[in-house]
Amino acid sequence: MPPDDAVCSVVIPAYNAAHVIGDQLLALSEQEEAPAFEVVVADNGSTDDLASVVGSWTDRLPRLRVVDASRGRGVSVARNVGIDHASTDRILICDADDVVAPTWVRAFADALVEHPLASGPAETRRLSGPSAGWVPIEERSTGLYETWGGRTYGLGGNTAMRREVWETVGGYDEDFPAGAEEIDFAWRAWDLGYRFTYVEDALLHYRIRTDLRGVLRQQYNSGRGTATLYDKFRPAEVVPKSLARRVHHELLLLRRFPWRLDGGARRRWLTLVAFEAGKLVEARRLGSPAP
Incomplete structure (x- = not known):
């Protein structure tokens, strides 16, 4: 039984993110009209005080917990471990250094009632400032990202799926280089007949590195x-x-x-x-x- 009858699980892969994860946890604690949800922080072997920082948020996020995802290094390992430990069948994925919009949980939870796989828009200016213009990424996306052959995907840190998708696809490829692992997952899902749906209200504030x-x-x-x-x-x-x-x-x-x-x-x-x-x-x- 999911904790306190939570209907969806937010999975956050994290590695040495004690200095930034507070912004994300604050955003999750201020969700508007969201159903009951748990938060699973998958610690990928952090050497900072991530666990204690996360623990300080349990009064505002009572369904918050940290799980050990140190069996291998990489975001794919952490996502897989976090999803495996999630208590519900509706999985929402975000990253520790980004910030979700107040409507994020509700929008994705609603979308997964009708659709097995979803993603939403991302904007880069709020958290990144001038460095948002350094990379070939839209400062505000308006749809799914397209790759070869018209195949679409969503950012790995702004994805929602039913557990059946993750299980059928076989999870994230833990040997795939960081940087396109979400495209690899999306392509394998595509070959199995799964398609992303675009959820406008599932906005993510994406952080570009400032150095x-x-x-x-x-x-x-x-x-x-x-x-x-x-x-x-x-x-x-x-x-x-x-x-x-x-x-x-x-x-x-x-x-x-x-x-x-x-x-x-x-x-x-x-x-x-x-x-x-x-x-x-x-x-x-x-x-x-x-x-």
Whole structure:
């Protein structure tokens, strides 16, 4: 029996997130017209005081608990462990460093009555400030994200699903590089007939890293994930670049360095370089042509 008859479970993967998770827990404690829900924080082996910070919120979130997700490193491990420990069949996933809107739980809980898989919009400006403009991500999304062949997906940290979807798909691939693991999950779900529905009121305030090194690492990992995705699925509509085309592509990128523009433009250029580097490095490691 779910705790206190909770009808849905919010799963939060977390690693050394003591300094930011309070904002997310505050947002969850202020949900409007939400059904009873539990919060499961899946601790991926934190070395900070995450457990004590989370424990300080149990008076405002009485169905809040921490579970041990340290059997392996990575967000996919933490999501899988958190979902496995959830007490209900309606699973809502968010990240420790983001902030959900007041209507988030209600919107997703309602959507899962009719739909097995859902996602909502994300905006980046509130938590990120100027760094929101450094990365090739919309500052306010207006629909699901599209990939090759029109396949759609939602952000991993703004996803809701019935437990049957997670079980049928086989969970998140724990060997997949961070940065595209949610696309891999969405593609496998797509092949099994599951489709995302878009829930406008399930808004997420998404945090872009404000330090350049963190942003570049994030984009490098996204490039690795893209190469892994292509190697795993090999979509027919994606034609790998020949060596000549690849060299031409990279030379064009180098030529576009914004010599005379502001620092923001240079940071945006560096994020593109980091993404391309991650894609090429991972493709070479896999022995697969890069898309």
